[in-house]
Amino acid sequence: MSDKFKISLPDGSVREMPAGSTPADVAAAIGPGLAKAALAARVDGELVDLTRPFDGDASLALVTSRDEADALELARHDFAHVLAEAVQTLFPGTQITFGPATDDGFYYDVMAPEGREPFSMDDLPAIEEAMRAIIRADKPLRREVWSRAALIDKWTKDGESFKAEWAQELQVDEDGGDELTVYWSGNDWLDMCRGPHLPSTGKLDPAAFKLMRVAGAYWRGDQKNAQLTRIYGTGWLSKKQLDAHLTRLEEAAKRDHRKLGQEMDLFHLQSEAHGSVFWHPKGYLIWRTLEAYMRRRLDGAGYVEVKTPQVMDAKQWEQSGHWGKYRENMFVIPDEVPNTEDEGPVISGEADWMALKPMNCPAHVLIYRQGIKSYRDLPLRMAEFGCCHRNEAHGALHGIMRVRQFTQDDAHIFVRQDQLVDEVRAFCDLLDLVYKDLGFPDYAIKLALRPEQRFGSDEMWDWSEASLRDAVKATGRATEQFGWEELPGEGAFYAPKLEFHLTDAIGRTWQCGTLQTDTVLPERLDASYVGEDGERHRPVMLHRAILGTFERFIGIMIEHYAGKLPVWLAPVQAVVATIVSDADDYAAEVTAQLAAAGVRVETDVRNEKINYKVRDHSLKKVPHLLVVGKREAEEGTVALRTLGAEHQKVMSLAEAVALLKAEATPPDLR
């Protein structure tokens, strides 16, 4: 091996460095400014410490705060270490476990000392202060390589049972090497970590992080394991970035569908029916508008609509496999007349069970099975706005996004194998149309592949996965622009699954659409068709949804639009507001004309100032306010004030009616 290494830099130049030198040496050789600014290095594309010696010729790019993604990742990871050290300094006996960087910060899972309560929000200010002290001390982060045995010994001696367990089991590389990397940081504080890290804690901005909350988390994410305290922080490169992030959080909170749902009088939830939504008239108007739109789209795409029973005998669910696989999420009902005597239990406990449907698919197969199906009947696209109940864990419930009673825009398409690709393509096209109409032009498509636990033969999986992949490719959407990626092991136990993740106005993604190929249920419920050859064949069943559920999708739309729904979806599309009571009659006429044109309109003739009315309806996110005073009444005009616009526009009543009518028309009817 040569005693000089050739280090090529991003600008194309090559430097000769003596063996044993590090990226930090290169930075110093280039200039003191860069030496100071350097945070880490990319050596042959891999992010490493500045102090990691080269092991041969290499390409080098020094990472500075300008390389924001890398710099943030490094800083957040360092913050996590500093957090853990601070907690252990303040609360000796705390055990540390694991603390990675996250999308906007970092967390560390810790176990409070024996006999002490888990950490709480009240502990955070002191921990933050201790973290700042560690950062200001500006001690280097030093990498060392230890043998597994030595590290296990160290953790065991320190009473770090989680770390010891992890050091025991951690697979370092493919060939199961026995050397683990550790980092010293702060005040001689050691953590096991693959790195890389910043050269010293002084590179962190002590004003650029904030501890946000504490939460429970399981050791290694398993419910059976010990419950740890997870301390979450958000961390950035500068206070300015932190403040911007905190502002973004405030903005997101303002969009919260639970808050807007109450303010706009759309729905409510209450403990007596927790997990089920009480839709108020205005909220249900959104639902009805969305449902009518979806029904038109499905009609146009060749679907037939059905309605199936809410409750079926447990025997049916046993046959479909749900009783075995899904029972813990099902609401079951005894099939008996309740005892009406004062004495004795209401239910004997000896009756047969029935269950509320958690899914629509078995019932759809039961409809399919009525009568003999020919290959000519396929594809058969059977849709249902199916109301399902799932007994979700209490802690999983969230506003109207995650509920126990919900309605899916569900459909099952029964196809012959040779029709599958075309049907998948047609579905992708329909979904694309719907998402664009609803204001979500950006979405990603993922293919979730076979999980370890699964039904069916490998041949069937090969075929199903390839069919989905081919179909998406045929639509031209299996591209980076659509975030196309394949997710090994994430499929359902009976089928691979296409997932459609839409992106909302503030960059969050939501999985809504789904399409699964299922060969298991047709088998279990004995669905068949007679082929050209006169023999019976199994159809393939596609489970598919575009919105997912109305509850969740409406919640997403409320947050996406911050309550300011497009006019066609807004429950109240216009309010006619009077300035003086002399204009009341004219307001009634304006309202009548708008209503006749199909606009959802209300009249506000309350004895309030126009300022009050403007504010009131603006806060309720009414898209159009038609203000009428004496002048408008005399001239037959309206002053149209559109939500979010600076100024009102005066126009003739006929003009306003035409304008609002056009905007109130759903996109598929324009």
Added chain:
RNA sequence: GCCGCUUUAGCUCAGUCGGUAGAGCACAUCAUUCGUAAUGAUGGGGUCACAGGUUCGAAUCCUGUAAGCGGCACCA
């Protein structure tokens, strides 16, 4: 389901050392007829989540239950 926190008027929230509950908005009535984000006055409204306990006395302290919130796990 698990961990932590929370629960006071329709809504948002105060309520000190345990002494029997308050504001703003909303609502009602009256006055005001007003030109683009809150007109004024007056009034009604609370089993302090629920059930126990401690105490002469509990919104306040303790125990339990429920729901909500933030996570975890789960998931549409």
